Amino acid sequence: MRRDEQPPANTRPSMDELSMQGQAPLSGMQRIRAAFAGVPILGWLVGILCAVFIERYFGDEISYQLYLPKVPVLFGCLIMFKKPLLIPSALAYVTLIYVVPIAASARLSAVFTNRIAAVLDRGPIALSCLIHVGLLYAALHYWADLSDYRLLVLKLTMIAVMLTLSINLINGYMGEFSCSHPGFMALGAYSSSVLTLFFFGNHSLFGPALLPAALGPYCFPLALIIGGLIASAGALVVAIPSFRTRGDYLAIISLAFLFIVKSLIENMEWVGGPRGISGHPNWSSLPVVYMWMIACIWVINNFVRSIYGKALNALRDNEMAAEAMTVNTRKTKMVAFMLGAFWAGVAGGLFAHVMRFVNPGTFGIQRLAEILAMLYFGGLNSVVGSIFGAVSINLISEMLRPLELYKWIVIPLILILVMIYRPSGLLAFREFDVKDILRPKHTGVGRGE
């Protein structure tokens, strides 16, 4: 078992302290890192908010001055690939709108944000989390407000985060190679779609609405939860054989499960068969998806840091030893599979209501490759790695969209390189300690005392 042992953060002298002691002349990169070492997460959030507001109010004007056809949607990448002549303008835009405002406001406000962070640090952690999560939501909301494309990318990214986290529970923390995740997702997606359309939609397959549409958004979480529960019931098909067999044969069982689910849905005419269902109500708005994602991160992070998470790791490293140390292996495996499947089901339900269309073809091998790519890019056995992997693979694949076909050569190449140099992923085996992340950074110049 390789594990990236990290020295505790407080024993490592920061760049600022080093420079004050005059030990080593700092290079350019080190100097930049030193300057921003004192900015807490709150400071960065404030910086991002500033940048988003600048783009909101001055984006059109700046892009007009830079001869850009419109405000670049994804950090100018799409424009750069389409019209190479506009690369300098796009770079200038990104610098003016994102890099400079974020850096400047984060750095300048560090004194105040550190003070606020220190106050929050003394208070209850829930309040502090809530404020950070709210600020992040505000930034994302106004960022996505500018174009529908951004909104869609953002929603899909959040769903991808949930999927990656939930598969990390099985593939990373428990150490099985489960291929059934698109199957769980399909179960959740179809269950919640059928529920919402049966009760609230005037649909050709399910008849007129039974309940008033005004109730819909309130019942939507219920539909998602039922979808997740059905997915976790389906997970028993994979979890029960896992008592007897591990590793490779479980991989085959989970693969067979994926194909069975897909084929089953294709054969059920009352949910549309291979044609799928469409016409979902538009209830997967940004705040809804965001809240579910935060809930997913919260639950899974707490789960893996709890005694169950430790039991999972013990199970992965040596099942027999774990059993000798009073770990109830069957229960642990079942709980992990069902929890992972639950969140995959919820993510599937959200996905169905974002796309407003589901068909069985969506949940095939292609989706499996995508989820595995996100998982192994980000890193096994780490919540922060899953988030990083999902966000970066999603953003990369959207940014490379102008490359069309060649996108699917570039992304696999990136992944092969990552696998060769970091076989467990880029941020594998990290603990995600919320309190540690939100802590004020009392180093050097940013000090507020």
Add this chain to the structure above:
Amino acid sequence: MEFFLQNMVNALQWGSFYALIALGYSMAYSIMMVFNFAHGDIFMTGAYIGFGVASLLLAFCLASGLAMPGWTILSLTIVISMILTSFLGVLVERVGYRPLRSAPRASAAITGLMIGIILETGNLAILGARRLSFPELIQSTTYDLGGIFVTNKKILIVAVSLALMFALHQFIHKTRWGMAMRAMSYDFEVVPLMGVSLNVLAPMTFAIGSGLAAAAGILYGLAYPVLDPYMGVLLGWKAFVAAILGGRGSILGAALAGFILGFIEIFVPMVFPSTLRDLIAYSIILLILTFRPYGFFGQPHSTQLRL
């Protein structure tokens, strides 16, 4: 009865594709303990290479006025494409699997998956999305064996695949290299210490597997003369399941499981609607694995993923 026997012939043909592809998966899995997810796409590439070689040979015949019979062209195509595809297999091993030999096995599986995607996309980028039709190398003739209709292509396909499987079996059990491979599948930690070089054995494994996949591709092209870049995904995953179902370290098991899968897929549409084919096939596999968790001929062994 005749209907049953007729379907038996079809199932033998369909199963021999699965069996040939499954052998490659099974060899990589037995000897190096990797899921070679790129193998399905190597099969696809093999079919395309076969298409290229056959077209070149036909063009050469036309240009030089040399009258080669179809059988000669076919055998030349099979041999040349098997050799060419073996090089592809060696390349895949060198690029994708050798740097990851000490890494977790799941990472190697991901690399294989990604190499597969690259092969598919590369094919799409080079040849475009239109489907190619495999040249008709031999004239199809139908024999009537007491009510059962057998084409010469079907006989050829089953005969060639059985011959290849027999050759592989002889290679594994009669030669020194085969002995080294069996030893490696028995224990891949101690055997390298005994002077068996994994750096020789692994490329050889991949070369043989890819060669078999190329043969399967050409035979597939003979039976169903439509090539598209995603045909490897369709057959490859099922053959993978068959390979694991056969049991680790068992060539016979992989071939048998391939044929069984072929039989299931042909016989299920006889009784049930054909849309239920995958569902029933995989349910049977799930049942088999529930009662024989290590496959047909596999021994229980520590299959912990080295994370």
